[in-house]
Amino acid sequence: MSENSNTAPTPIIQVENLYKCYWVGRVPFPALNGVHLNMQRGEFSVIAGRSGSGKSTLLNIVGGLELADRGSVRVCDKDFLQRTKDQRALFRLEHIGFVFQAYNLVRVLTARENVAFVCQLRGKHKGECYGIADHWLAEVGLGELGHRRPDQLSGGQQQRVAVARALAMNPEIVLADEPTANLDTATGRALIALMRELNQQYGTTFMISSHDPDVIESASRVIHLADGRVVDGEEPAEPQLPPDTACRVRPPSLARRLVRALGGHRQD
Ligand code: ADP
Ligand code: MG
Numbered sequence: 097m098s099e100n101s102n103t104a105p106t107p108i109i110q111v112e113n114l115y116k117c118y119w120v121g122r123v124p125f126p127a128l129n130g131v132h133l134n135m136q137r138g139e140f141s142v143i144a145g146r147s148g149s150g151k152s153t154l155l156n157i158v159g160g161l162e163l164a165d166r167g168s169v170r171v172c173d174k175d176f177l178q179r180t181k182d183q184r185a186l187f188r189l190e191h192i193g194f195v196f197q198a199y200n201l202v203r204v205l206t207a208r209e210n211v212a213f214v215c216q217l218r219g220k221h222k223g224e225c226y227g228i229a230d231h232w233l234a235e236v237g238l239g240e241l242g243h244r245r246p247d248q249l250s251g252g253q254q255q256r257v258a259v260a261r262a263l264a265m266n267p268e269i270v271l272a273d274e275p276t277a278n279l280d281t282a283t284g285r286a287l288i289a290l291m292r293e294l295n296q297q298y299g300t301t302f303m304i305s306s307h308d309p310d311v312i313e314s315a316s317r318v319i320h321l322a323d324g325r326v327v328d329g330e331e332p333a334e335p336q337l338p339p340d341t342a343c344r345v346r347p348p349s350l351a352r353r354l355v356r357a358l359g360g361h362r363q364d
Contacts, residue, residue, distance in 0.1 A: 106173050107134035108268060108301050109158055114167035116153050116324075117343040124343030127153040128164065129324035135303060137268070140295045142312050143305040145321035151305035152273050154321070158303065159192055159271045160184035165342070172268055189217060193262025193300075195272035199254040201246040207233060207257045208242035214264050232260035236290060252283035256290065263294060272304040276311055288314045 116128040127150045135141055143151050156162040157169060160176050169176045172191050176184065194200075201210050208229045215225035233242045236256040246254050255275060262270050272291070276284030288311050295302050304311060312318055319329035324342060 108137045108172060109135035110170040112168045115165045115342045117165055126342035127324055129342045131326055133319055133326055135301060137301055138299045139316055140292060140302045141317045141319060142315035143319050143321055144307055144312050149321040150324040151321055155271045155273050155305050159194060160188055191268050193267040193270045195258045195262050195275045197274040197277045199258045201254055201257055203246050206243050206245055207238060210257055211261045211264050214261055218265060228264055232264050236260045252279055255287055269301045274306055276308045284308060285310050
């Protein structure tokens with residue numbers, strides 16, 4: 097990272113002129129229309145916007161779960177889009193934790209096993225992973241409930257397990273997509289307070305998508321998305337393409353779709 101007394105630190109997330117269009121057959125669904133944003137280490141930022149504004153698409157691209165059509169994404173100063181699917185998966189495992197709206201826990205595993213699993217994927221010993229799982233379950237207030245499976249936990253408790261799992265390998269970034277959407281108001285508030293506490297204690301960068309007013313209020317910065325563009329909260333960059341261009345780009349050819357499905361990257 098280029099960092100000295102005269103220059104600002106390199107943002108941990110750098111998104112420039114990001115475009116994404118989904119095609120269902122030949123019908124286009126524009127999702128991102130030239131998004132530009134930077135996020136500094138340790139931020140607790142919320143991506144706000146109505147349903148369909150492009151929040152999940154943005155988080156998925158930043159997390160390397162999906163590829164953009166155009167634009168650039170640098171995460172931890174690495175160009176994410178130029179990597180293969182496997183390289184992106186490895187990068188994610190090392191640098192990024194995910195929290196999803198529907199918790200996405202493995203139903204047949206206990207809370208402890210759900211958290212330890214991520215650690216085992218990194219090749220660590222089972223005993224060490226269970227120790228790490230116990231630490232993080234205690235951090236999210238579930239120290240006594242590690243032996244329960246997801247169906248034996250409330251929604252709020254399941255989401256806490258998901259937060260413990262996201263943080264288990266000390267990632268630099270946690271991406272949380274509508275983490276309170278399935279929770280009642282009080283449980284959602286408690287979850288956000290917990291995430292904020294962890295952000296302050298560990299310095300982990302949080303990028304949270306939400307339209308929940310409590311989540312928005314808790315943020316150190318709110319970035320508003322509308323129709324796939326940042327409309328407030330970030331210095332707008334000069335778009336390289338005119339607005340509403342996402343789907344004017346031709347639909348991906350069969351060859352490009354195959355390359356994408358096989359995990360390669362594509363240059364438009
Ligand atoms: P948000 O998370 O803000 O609700 P999304 O990123 O899910 O928004 O979606 C942005 C736009 O892209 C919406 O118009 C949505 O219908 C469209 N979209 C998202 N995913 C797909 C998909 N897999 N196929 C077709 N259209 C999609
Ligand atoms: Mg969404």
